[in-house]
Amino acid sequence: MKEKRKNMNYFKINKKLHGSLGDMVLNVEFSLEKGDFLAIMGESGSGKTTLLRIIAGLEKSNSKIIVDNEIWQDEKNFLPPQKRKIGFVFQDYALFPNMNVIENLLYVQKDKKLAEFLLEITNLKELKNRFPNTLSGGQKQRVALARALMRKPKILLMDEPFSALDPSMRESLQKEIFLLHKEFNLTTIMVSHSPSEIYKLSNKVIEIKQGKIIKNSNTKEVLLKHSGSAKFAFEAKILDLKKSDIINIAIISIGNQISEIVITNKEAKNLKIGDSVIVSTKAFHPNIKKIK
Missing domain, CATH: 3.40.50.300 (P-loop containing nucleotide triphosphate hydrolases)
Known part of the structure; x- marks a missing residue:
């Protein structure tokens, strides 16, 4: 044992x-x-x-x-x-x-x-x-x-x-x-x-x-919660979701920081305020994935 x-x-x-x-x-x-x-x-x-x-x-x-x-x-x-x-x-x-x-x-x-x-x-x-x-x-x-x-x-x-x-x-x-x-x-x-x-x-x-x-x-x-070639990955929370012209924007909090990131139409439909997400990047393009 x-x-x-x-x-x-x-x-x-x-x-x-x-x-x-x-x-x-x-x-x-x-x-x-x-x-x-x-x-x-x-x-x-x-x-x-x-x-x-x-x-x-x-x-x-x-x-x-x-x-x-x-x-x-x-x-x-x-x-x-x-x-x-x-x-x-x-x-x-x-x-x-x-x-x-x-x-x-x-x-x-x-x-x-x-x-x-x-x-x-x-x-x-x-x-x-x-x-x-x-x-x-x-x-x-x-x-x-x-x-x-x-x-x-x-x-x-x-x-x-x-x-x-x-x-x-x-x-x-x-x-x-x-x-x-x-x-x-x-x-x-x-x-x-x-x-x-x-x-x-x-x-x-x-x-x-x-x-x-x-x-x-x-x-x-x-x-290091990401995989593959991701440059960074942080756990964040969705504070707000908004649309500017044809662009979807998520307002997120990471620790004590608040940031805006552009999200796809599909991501905008699947996300809601209060969701916990993983924000990562590959080749300087930010990706956002909901935590289940």
């Missing part, structure tokens, strides 16, 4: 949830090798954060979790969070405000040599005596990451770790996390809504919808 292979980590998660569209069951199964960087994507309320919390032991569930051939949870066993070798980086940093930077790290484990090493490689050495309320968002997130690594985790969990940061800080921290992932040979699971972030960092992607895995493959196969 997969879960018995050397350095394999096996997760079979099952829990009843109240999702964005009502009651649902989070029911996912996947395995990771040591050193994998898995990104979990999906719409809000699909169960992504709950999945991380179950792996960390912060929520009870009917699950089977095996990490490095050690049973963390099954029908008979439940290893408490403090005994799981987990590093967890939350969205809100979760630092102790009454402790300075190095005290935050040493609270996890009294290993000053490791703490100093982590402060060095995350460029925090000069800030080690500062308190969280004097740090920027990016500095706080680096402290949170260094603190998570103090446990020498077998699994590093990150729940949208860059969501509160500006674009330049996000890019800088992404590079640091990728280097730390390699340096410590981590197995990392990250929840993210950013395709570019997922593409840069992960080698595997799972997409969850209403508690179920709808895609599970390597990063390029999941994110």
Whole structure:
């Protein structure tokens, strides 16, 4: 069986949830090798954060979790969070405000040599005596990451770790996390809504919808949704459809951008406002395809 292979980590998660569209069951199964960087994507309320919390032991569930051939949870066993070798980086940093930077790290484990090493490689050495309320968002997130690594985790969990940061800080921290992932040979699971972030960092992607895995493959196969010689492909939403003289035009939103594209008569008949579509191009001619 997969879960018995050397350095394999096996997760079979099952829990009843109240999702964005009502009651649902989070029911996912996947395995990771040591050193994998898995990104979990999906719409809000699909169960992504709950999945991380179950792996960390912060929520009870009917699950089977095996990490490095050690049973963390099954029908008979439940290893408490403090005994799981987990590093967890939350969205809100979760630092102790009454402790300075190095005290935050040493609270996890009294290993000053490791703490100093982590402060060095995350460029925090000069800030080690500062308190969280004097740090920027990016500095706080680096402290949170260094603190998570103090446990020498077998699994590093990150729940949208860059969501509160500006674009330049996000890019800088992404590079640091990728280097730390390699340096410590981590197995990392990250929840993210950013395709570019997922593409840069992960080698595997799972997409969850209403508690179920709808895609599970390597990063390029999941994110590059086009085939053949398409130059690009983006998921978009139809905001408006209009006709100008003999030309049909679709107003679409892609992320935070709104664009107009020319569509054929056939496309105009088959599309309606609110439809989700894939917009792609071949030889600089945009194509639009409705998502079923």
